[in-house]
Amino acid sequence: xxxxxxxxxxxxxxxxxxxxxxxxxxxxxxxxxxxxxxxxxxxxxxxxxxxxxxxxxxxxxxxxxxxxxxxxxxxxxxxxxxxxxxxxxxxxxxxxxxxxxxxxxxxxxxxxxxxxxxxxxxxxxxxxxxxxxxxxxxxxxxxxxxxxxxxxxxxxxxxxxxxxxx
Amino acid sequence: xxxxxxxxxxxxxxxxxxxxxxxxxxxxxxxxxxxxxxxxxxxxxxxxxxxxxxxxxxxxxxxxxxxxxxxxxxxxxxxxxxxxxxxxxxxxxxxxxxxxxxxxxxxxxxxxxxxxxxxxxxxxxxxxxxxxxxxxxxxxxxxxxxxxxxxxxxxxxxxxxxxxxxxxxxxxxxxxxxxxxxxxxxxxxxxxxxxxxxxxxxxxxxxxxxxxxxxxx
Numbered sequence: 001x002x003x004x005x006x007x008x009x010x011x012x013x014x015x016x017x018x019x020x021x022x023x024x025x026x027x028x029x030x031x032x033x034x035x036x037x038x039x040x041x042x043x044x045x046x047x048x049x050x051x052x053x054x055x056x057x058x059x060x061x062x063x064x065x066x067x068x069x070x071x072x073x074x075x076x077x078x079x080x081x082x083x084x085x086x087x088x089x090x091x092x093x094x095x096x097x098x099x100x101x102x103x104x105x106x107x108x109x110x111x112x113x114x115x116x117x118x119x120x121x122x123x124x125x126x127x128x129x130x131x132x133x134x135x136x137x138x139x140x141x142x143x144x145x146x147x148x149x150x151x152x153x154x155x156x157x158x159x160x161x162x163x164x165x166x
Numbered sequence: 167x168x169x170x171x172x173x174x175x176x177x178x179x180x181x182x183x184x185x186x187x188x189x190x191x192x193x194x195x196x197x198x199x200x201x202x203x204x205x206x207x208x209x210x211x212x213x214x215x216x217x218x219x220x221x222x223x224x225x226x227x228x229x230x231x232x233x234x235x236x237x238x239x240x241x242x243x244x245x246x247x248x249x250x251x252x253x254x255x256x257x258x259x260x261x262x263x264x265x266x267x268x269x270x271x272x273x274x275x276x277x278x279x280x281x282x283x284x285x286x287x288x289x290x291x292x293x294x295x296x297x298x299x300x301x302x303x304x305x306x307x308x309x310x311x312x313x314x315x316x317x318x319x320x321x322x323x324x325x326x327x328x329x330x331x332x333x334x335x336x337x338x339x340x341x342x343x344x345x346x347x348x349x350x351x352x353x354x355x356x357x358x359x360x361x362x363x364x365x366x367x368x369x370x371x372x373x374x375x376x377x378x379x380x381x382x383x
Contacts, residue, residue, distance in 0.1 A: 004248045004271040004355070007379070010235060011244045 048073040053085055182207075184255050187218065200259050201290070201374050223256050227377050230288040234379045243282050243335045245383030248273065250355070258375040261368040265359045266375070270312075272354040273382065279351045282383035284335040285309065287328070288376040295370065302328050302373070306361040316349025318342060321356070328360070335381075353382065 042054055048068040056066045067085040181197040181204065182190050190196055190207035196218060197204045205220035231247070238244050252258045252266055260266065291302040309324040320342040326334065338353075362373070 001253070002267050002269050002271050003251050004273060004380070005251065007231065007247045007249045008235070009246045010238055010381075011246070011383075 042077050044075055044077065046074065048081075054082075056082070184218070187216070187255075190216075198255065198257055200372055201257065203257060205256065218256060220256060223376070226288065230286070230377050230379065234286040234381065237286065237332075238284075238381055241335060243284055243381055243383055245282065245381050248380045248382065250358075250378040250380055252375070252378070256376075260360050260362070260373040260375060262366070263360065263362045265357045267355070267357045270354045270356040272352055275351045275353070275382070277350060279315070279340055280313070280338050280353050280382050282335050282381070283311070283338055283353070284381045286332045286379045286381070288378075289328070290372075290374045290376070292372055293370060294372055300371075304363040305329075305373070307331055308357075308359040308361070310356045310358075312354045312356060313338060313340065313342075314349075314352040314354070315340060315343045316347045318344065318347055318349075355380070 042056070048054070049071045050068055052068045052073075053065050056064050058064060065085045066082040069081055069083055073081045180199075181195045184196045184198045184203075184205070187196050187207055190209070192207070192209045194207050195204060196207045203220060203222060205218040205223065207216065207218050209216035234247060238247070250271065253268075258266060287307075289302065291300045291305070292298060293300070305328040307324075307326055307328045310321060311324070312319050312321045324331075324336060358378075360373075
């Protein structure tokens with residue numbers, strides 16, 4: 001007799017205890033995705049809540065993941081309800097605990113990433129009228145944002161200045 | 167005392183064929199002699215249950231399942247994976263063209279429509295004489311399935327080369343369902359037909375289906 005037996009609910013396995021698709025699985029699906037069926041394309045009859053993620057094909061044909069900005073997103077698709085999601089953006093909430101920004105090396109380094117601030121990067125930031133936020137400075141020794149590419153780029157992330165901050 | 171080789175006799179035995187497992191004792195070795203797959207038969211007279219355990223078969227199925235999971239992930243067909251067992255034996259030998267389903271199997275999805283269907287069949291095709299494995303490029307497979315919602319239903323047919331089936335996913339649509347139709351979504355797999363090439367000689371060749379996995383999204 002022919003029988004069908006459920007072996008694994010693969011989608012359920014990808015959802016963690018909070019009901020969210022695991023980031024690692026989402027990354028793999030995003031990297032190797034082809035036709036936007038990762039989590040189900042936008043359904044105007046469904047209601048999405050803040051932080052829900054769906055695939056989206058941009059006008060350039062690029063597959064990205066977009067995240068809902070608030071609860072109750074439904075009806076015809078409105079780009080204003082969504083923003084692009086990235087793996088890095090998931091780390092926004094970790095700065096307080098895991099990333100230390102300072103001139104001097106913190107005495108307690110356990111489980112922390114330390115980004116060293118230098119006077120040179122501070123000076124360039126001031127010349128270009130870069131603003132700082134209340135939490136500290138935005139330029140680090142190993143992350144340089146400048147108009148000209150540094151001569152030494154080993155172990156260094158360089159971001160070019162394209163416009164002045166408002 | 168010297169040993170005269172002419173007085174020495176070998177002792178050989180043939181394990182019980184898996185087709186005769188109903189005659190097997192508890193913990194008796196059984197074998198599918200067509201492919202040399204061994205297993206241990208377990209039976210419990212009190213509960214009147216029996217099953218066969220095979221480490222080799224388990225290992226192969228695990229590898230097949232892992233491959234299916236990874237393929238679903240990269241192809242974004244992430245849903246539920248079902249195993250379709252054709253009969254009570256571990257593997258199924260295809261000897262000639264025909265439908266290997268003795269009955270249809272149905273799966274209900276409640277109020278959620280099925281959107282994608284795909285199959286992953288683990289099979290071997292080899293020459294008995296020298297165990298040369300063949301790819302099976304000229305074996306065709308046809309799968310008939312029916313989508314249902316409430317009182318509406320429609321039957322579809324998948325026809326592929328067997329070697330192409332595993333890499334494909336089929337989008338399911340419900341255009342045949344009139345708007346406002348109440349009822350739950352259901353799919354039934356009605357038949358699975360292997361079409362062997364002309365002149366296929368099942369005494370010289372052996373086609374073995376180890377496992378059929380089906381993904382429904």
